[in-house]
Amino acid sequence: MTQSLEALTAQMLDAARSAGADTADAIAVRGTSLSVDVRGGALEEAQREEGTDIGLRVLIGQRSAIVSSSDTSPDTLAQMAQRAVAMANEAPENPYAGLADAAQITQSWDADALELFDPTPEPAPADLQQDAAEAEAAALDVAGITQVQSSSAGYGAREVHLAGSNGFSGGYRRSDRGLGCVAIAGTGTGMERDYDGDSRIFQNDLRSASEIGTTAATRALQRLDARKPPTGAFPVLFDERIASTLIGHLLGAINGSAITRGASFLRDAMGEQVLPEGLSLIEDPHRPRIGGSRPFDAEFLPTKKRAIVENGVLQGWTLDLGTGRQLGLPSTGNAARGTSAAPSPSSWNVALTQGTHSREDLIRDMGTGLLVTSMIGSTINPNTGDYSRGAAGLWVENGEVTHAINECTIAGNLRDMLRAMIPANDARTHLSRVVPSILVPGMTIAGS
Known part of the structure; x- marks a missing residue:
């Protein structure tokens, strides 16, 4: 079972205290990204990445240090904290360093009201390929366009959680969906290119692929x-x-x-x-x-x-x-x-x-x-x-x-x-x- 980011940041803070930090804050980010590139109507490249990244900042007085990792095992958390404390002990003092006072930190928030995450299912690679291919085809349908340099579609989602020894712990999720096209007009030394694209949090807000391809083509033609x-x-x-x-x-x-x-x-x-x-x-x-x-x-x-x-x-x-x-x-x-x-x-x-x-x-x-x-x-x-x-x-x-x-x-x-x-x-x-x-x-x- 995947460990919650809230529990992971709490463990980092515990490790920092055990290693000798006076105060500390931690961040954990778990994300997924998917991108598809189309050329000539066929899939040219597809990439998918998944992972969890963590960061720990420790302070000893007004000396601080930061360490990060993509390994979330308990042994790594302990080693991170020990290394951060050792680094902080050697760091110069910064009179302006320090966490927020407890009275300064936010006590309530409503991340859902900001609608930062699209709850619909992650798009399938075939759906991204179809969008990119449609944008490419729309650009090529415009008279005067000789080729499409790139047509790409992508999706990303990540969860962020932050916590501090001053008592704060909170997080939220984000998603994004993008589509872009670069069209080329003319030939030889007279070639010109231009682009269009869109990026939204919600898939349903994204402009149509055909509109993006056509606009990229029109802009390229204007530059001839x-x-x-x-x-x-x-x-x-x-x-x-x-x-x-x-x-x-x-x-x-x-x-x-x-x-x-x-x-x-x-x-x-x-x-x-x-x-x-x-x-x-x-x-x-x-x-x-x-x-x-x-x-x-x-x-x-x-x-x-x-x-x-x-x-x-x-x-x-x-x-x-x-x-x-x-x-x-x-x-x-x-x-x-x-x-x-x-x-x-x-x-x-x-x-x-x-x-x-x-x-x-x-x-x-x-x-x-x-x-x-x-x-x-x-x-x-x-x-x-x-x-x-x-x-x-x-x-x-x-x-x-x-x-x-x-x-x-x-x-x-x-x-x-x-x-x-x-x-x-x-x-x-x-x-x-x-x-x-x-x-x-x-x-x-x-x-x-």
Whole structure:
């Protein structure tokens, strides 16, 4: 009979106490993953993985160490604890290390209300193969598509349980179902590719395979006959698929780890305007059926909805206990961890205020500029916010898309870009990051 994760974490804590730890916390993750790749209508590769991973953190005073394993035998648990205690005794002191006080940890939660796990049976490999084959066939049915680079379907399910010597013990289950297709148009040196895909918690929420394949093909065709854009200052419209990367840079800049190191272009921006007036960025870890939802964080604190940016003004950092203690602030309930790493701050679900105009409206109003649909590489200075990335997309002339663009670089400063951005109203609300297409005026484009 498979041992429960609750019992397994309790045994790790007992082993830590017996080995001489003052305090300890433990995490256990049991998961299954299944993936299928199709090529030419036939199965190309199928993979299945199952396993249990465990992690133990021990503290002796303010010295700590972490060990992990995939072996859950009693002998291994005892050896892990002994090794962790020996390591902690040699580690330097960290004045900000330590578990949450008993009064800080969450006392109640409702993981079922978050709908993080699809209770329907695991899909059979044949069902995944059928979905991937259908997406591939739909892409190939579009005139001009010469091949499909990959068409894949996957499923994952895992159970997570955390426990600490401060009295906490709790867990939840998660599942995910994904489907993706990469289509190629053209031949020889004129080949271009693009993709579409979807990932959901519940199988029934997943977009149809035929829609995904057709969209991937349509996007690939749009990229044919690409050329370099002119060099100069132009408005740049970030497509909804990639606009969340701009908000990702903001989230990275307000992460407690970056703030405590002083490596952030927003390190002195608390209470200042960082987005245009009228725009807010709201974090909500309790949205049902969304991948970034959590009933509690990795340090057992309750998660809660909060305004990161309100009416354009930065309201606070993203903190775990350690970075909060270093800054003299309370944790925001944003600790995340794996089995082999200590807790660190991480963002949950976020949503940017959507605009009042469609993407087509912004294309019409931007005049002449670049609609970016993909980016490669990056040179971003976290201290200054200087931004430079390789880009490809579609050229807009007098408010109309005229041709495909590749081999160019877009550059600016993130602080200026964020304050000047204009959002569309096309964000996909089922994503963990709900961010619409974003127009940034006056960026520098380096092309021909």
